[in-house]
Amino acid sequence: MEISGMDVPVVKESPVARKPVGKTGVLLVNLGTPDSPSxxxxxxxLREFLMDGRVIDIPYAQRYMLVNGIIAPFRAPKSAKVYREVWTENGSPLxxxxxxxxxxxxxxxxxEFxxxxxxxxxxxxxxxxLSAFQQLxxxxxxxxxxxxxxxxxTTGSIYEKVMAIVGKWQVIPKIEFTNSFLDHxxxxxxxxxRARPYMDRESFDHFLFSYHGLPERQIRKGDTTGQVCKLGDCCSSLHAQNQYCYRAQCFETTRLLVKALGIPEGKYTTSFQSRLGKDPWIKPYTDDVIPxxxxxxxxSVLAFSPAFVADCLETTVEVGVEYRELFEKHGGKRWQLVDSxxxxxxxxxxxVDLVQKARQS
Structure with missing residues (x-):
C-alpha cells in the first residue's frame, strides 16, 4: 500500500476467539415427578410420561388406548401409594x-450463568x-x-423436547447438550x-449393579447399522459402533466402578429392573438374578443403582426395599443399597466440569 510516496506495511489482525457477550443459561433436566403423591x-x-413416543414407542392410537385406558387408571392408585413412601417434608426427593x-x-x-x-x-x-432463558x-x-x-x-426425549420449543423461536442461540457422563x-x-464406608465396615459376598431397563426393541432401533446389536456379548466393551447403546454403556459403568472399588471378577453382576408390559426387556432381569x-x-449383597443420580422411587423403594425383601425371601441375610x-x-x-466442557466446544 502506498501513501504519499511511502510504503506502509499491511498488518493482518490475528483471529481472536469471540467470547460470549452475555450470560449462559444452564438447564438441568431430570425425568420428572408428580406434583404430589395424590x-x-x-x-x-403417568399420562404425560407414558404418552411420550420415545418412552412407549408404539403407534399413537395404540399408545393412547394403552396409557389412558389401562395403565394410568389402574396403576395410578398403586403408584401413588409407593410415592407416599418416598415423599418427605421437602416433597419429592428427586x-x-x-x-x-x-x-x-x-x-x-x-x-455469568x-x-x-x-x-x-x-x-x-x-x-x-427455556422461556425464562429466552426473556433474558x-x-x-x-x-x-x-x-x-x-x-x-431419557436423554433423547429431552433433546427432542428442547429442540421442539426453541425451534419456534425467532432467534435461536447457541445450544450445547451433554450426551452422557457414564465414564466421567x-x-x-x-x-x-458412597460405597466405601459400607465396604470398610463389613465384607459382602456379592455386588449387584442394577440399572433401569428398556425394551429390547429400543436397543435394536439404536443400532442403525443393523449389524452390531446382539443383546449379548456385543456389550462386553464400549466402542465406536455401540457407543450409544444403553445396555453397553451400563456394562461399561459397572466395569469402571468395579475397577475403582477393587471388586474381584466373579463377585459382581450387572442387571436391569423396572419392566413394563409383556415384550422382552434387556437382560438379565434383576428380579431373576436375586433369587x-x-x-x-x-x-450379603451391596447393591448399586448407577442409572440414577438422585434417590427416587426406583432406588429407595424398588432396589432398597422390594429387592431386599425378595433376597431375604430366598434365604439372603444382608442387603444394602448404596446411596445415589x-x-x-x-x-x-x-x-461444573460438564458446563465448562460444553462452553468450550
Whole structure:
C-alpha cells in the first residue's frame, strides 16, 4: 500500500476467539415427578410420561388406548401409594435434590450463568425454564440431562423436547447438550465414595449393579447399522459402533466402578429392573438374578443403582426395599443399597466440569 510516496506495511489482525457477550443459561433436566403423591397428580404424571413416543414407542392410537385406558387408571392408585413412601417434608426427593443441585451449581458458576432446574414431565417444566432463558436474551444455553447413560427414552426425549420449543423461536442461540457422563472420573468416584464406608465396615459376598431397563426393541432401533446389536456379548466393551447403546454403556459403568472399588471378577453382576408390559426387556432381569444369587449361597449383597443420580422411587423403594425383601425371601441375610449422588459435593463438581466442557466446544 502506498501513501504519499511511502510504503506502509499491511498488518493482518490475528483471529481472536469471540467470547460470549452475555450470560449462559444452564438447564438441568431430570425425568420428572408428580406434583404430589395424590392419585390424580400421579395419574396426570403417568399420562404425560407414558404418552411420550420415545418412552412407549408404539403407534399413537395404540399408545393412547394403552396409557389412558389401562395403565394410568389402574396403576395410578398403586403408584401413588409407593410415592407416599418416598415423599418427605421437602416433597419429592428427586425434585428436592435437583433444587439443591440448581442452587449449588449457581453458586459455583457465578453471575455469568443462570441455572434452572427442569423436569421432562410435570414441574418445573422445560417450557418454563427455556422461556425464562429466552426473556433474558442469553448468549448460549447448555442442557444437561441427569442421565449418566444415553437412552432415546431419557436423554433423547429431552433433546427432542428442547429442540421442539426453541425451534419456534425467532432467534435461536447457541445450544450445547451433554450426551452422557457414564465414564466421567467424578461420576465413578462419586459412587465409589458412597460405597466405601459400607465396604470398610463389613465384607459382602456379592455386588449387584442394577440399572433401569428398556425394551429390547429400543436397543435394536439404536443400532442403525443393523449389524452390531446382539443383546449379548456385543456389550462386553464400549466402542465406536455401540457407543450409544444403553445396555453397553451400563456394562461399561459397572466395569469402571468395579475397577475403582477393587471388586474381584466373579463377585459382581450387572442387571436391569423396572419392566413394563409383556415384550422382552434387556437382560438379565434383576428380579431373576436375586433369587439365583441366594440359591448359590450368597448371603450379603451391596447393591448399586448407577442409572440414577438422585434417590427416587426406583432406588429407595424398588432396589432398597422390594429387592431386599425378595433376597431375604430366598434365604439372603444382608442387603444394602448404596446411596445415589444426591447432594454430594463431587456431584456438583461434576456438573461444573460438564458446563465448562460444553462452553468450550
Amino acid at each position: 392419585v390424580p397428580d400421579v395419574r396426570k404424571y 425434585k428436592y435434590y435437583g433444587e439443591i443441585a440448581e442452587r449449588e451449581l449457581q453458586k459455583q458458576l457465578g453471575s 443462570v441455572v434452572k432446574l427442569a423436569m421432562r414431565y410435570q414441574n418445573p417444566s422445560i417450557d418454563a425454564g 436474551g442469553l448468549t448460549e444455553i447448555i442442557v444437561i440431562p441427569f442421565f449418566p447413560q444415553y437412552a432415546s427414552a 472420573p467424578k461420576f465413578i468416584e462419586g459412587f465409589a465414595q 439365583e444369587l441366594a440359591q448359590k449361597g450368597v448371603t 449422588l444426591n447432594d454430594s459435593p463431587i456431584w456438583i463438581e461434576l456438573l
